[in-house]
Amino acid sequence: MGRPTNDMQLNAATPGNLLIDGHWQPASDGARFDVTDPANGEVITNVASASVDDGLAAVEAAHRAFRPWSATPPRVRGEVLRGAYELMVERGEEIAELIVRENGKTLADARGETAYAAEFFRWYAEEAVRALGSVVTAPAGGNKIIVQQQPVGVAVLVTPWNFPAAMATRKIGPALAAGCSVVLKPASDAPLTSLLIADVLEEAGAPPGVVNVLPSRRSGAVVGAMVHDPRVRKLSFTGSTQVGRILLHEAADSVVNVSMELGGNAPFVVFDDADLDAAVDGAMVAKMRNGGEACTAANRFYVQNTVAEDFSQRLTERMAALRVGSGMDPEVELGPLINEEAVLEVDRLVQMALTDGATVTTGGERLDDEGCFYPPTVLTDVPADSEILDHEIFGPVAPIVSFDTEAEAIDLANGTEYGLVAYVYTSDLARGLRVSERIEAGMVGLNRGLVSDPAAPFGGVKQSGIGREGGHEGLLEYLESKYIAADW
Secondary structure, eight states: OOOOSOOOOOOTTTTSEEEEEEEEOOOTTOOOEEEEEETOEEEEHHHHHHOOHHHHHHHHHHHHHHHHHHHHHHHHHHHHHHHHHHHHHHHHHHHHHHHHHHHHHHHHHHHHHHHHHHHHHHHHHHHOOOOOEEEEEETTSSEEEEEEEEEEOOOEEEESSSSSSSSHHHHHHHHHTTTTOEEEEOTTTSSSHHHHHHHHHHHTTTTTTEEEEOOSOOHHHHHHHHTSSSEEEEEEEEHHHHHHHHHHHHHHHHOOEEEOOOOEEEEEEEETTTHHHHHHHHHHHHGGGOOOOOOTTTEEEEEEHHHHHHHHHHHHHHHHHHBBSSSSTTSSOOOOOOSSHHHHHHHHHHHHHHTTTTEEEEEOOOSSSSOOOOOEEEEEEEOTOOOGGGOOOOOOOOEEEEEEHHHHHHHHHOOSOOOOOEEEEEHHHHHHHHHHHOOOOEEEEESSSSSOHHHHBBBOOOGGGGGGGGGHHHHHHHHHEEEEEEEO
16 A cells, blocks of 8 residues: 555544544444545545445444434524535535545636535535425315425435545535435545545534444445445435446345436537527536546537537637646646546547547647646547447547437437436527427436526436435435325
8 A cells, every 4th residue: 555645634533434423433444445546646545445334333423313313403403514615615625635636626616516515515504494394185075194204314425536526525414414324435436525525514513423434445245234224215326327236236135215316428419590709618517527437427518510610619629628637737727637547548439439430630649747637638520329438438528410400419418328417508499498308318408508506406317316416306315205094
């Protein structure tokens, strides 16, 4: 195991250990793993690697904490979340710099993520008091129908590496607001931010056992054991569709309530009446947010024939001008990919597209610099059946396909197993709404390159997931309806 290359510490009380029942502790078998900086491969620090026994101990702690926490007045639960929001704002630069170090995104992107992540705590601080029920008279008049909303129970939360702060708060916020206790299993490529957020929640007053955090290189075994524990009643997962399918099978054994935010293959549709300046601005956000390592990233660009060349030239100029380097440099606009495997996969997809007949207008080959860097890349003349269009690229690559008619654009956009988000650019509002309705996606950015908002329901259809995160709908994912038939 490598030695840390600097003196970075999470907190004097939390030197990369597990958080179980309010105690920061090493793994039960002493296992640890390195966390590296993708910009240079240097070891940042090492953290405890939870075992199955640690996972079950965290479930036990969450189970003990659940009843007292669910009985805590909603306003009090909300105040804990509000306090966590304020602490995240106060410690925003610390959190952002940690995200850059372990994730590789630019400092600007990390600051944006930190602000976005904090908003989930503020939003659900307000939603904690809105687990509303109802009382109505039964249609036959014989009794009253009382419906209560009750917390589902202990929740296992599994988060990815690409948004280590926002994916944690987007799950923890509604779970705590609803009255659930949680066990968070962050991605092993970027676990440090989750540990820091746990430290924030402790400082904000979350009682011991309500929030438990388990970094681990043994993710499958640990999560599988927790999901099969009868005390666990909720699984919320964000990650690949492939892993999501496996976890759905695991959850079926115990009929665990599940939420799944899975892969995406977002189409970015530009009609010939679109404002091309706005469309290119939106494309830069939709494609290059987090360097393209996002499930919401624009993955397939469909541009109407009459404006395809103009749009491609403009996008190429913007992409080629991006400065690539370590995210800690405030002038850098594109940082490294998360690891070497990611670089190899992105390059494989690009080379496959070239074999299919695509043309590179910028980028197209991995950089020789040390670190996991891939240049901003634009591909034109991409055949509509090219295999690159079937994959979630997860990198700074924009393949452009031209189309003729509106119906063709819709068919191309829907020609995928995924259905998370789509982007549509047109100056005709009627067309925009008509196309948005017909595209098979849980979210559509109409003349916008960004859809994420803590107040909005985030999620997809088809193979992109089950359930919603954010908005009031996100709170309902951690609540169950209880019906009481009563006479009076």
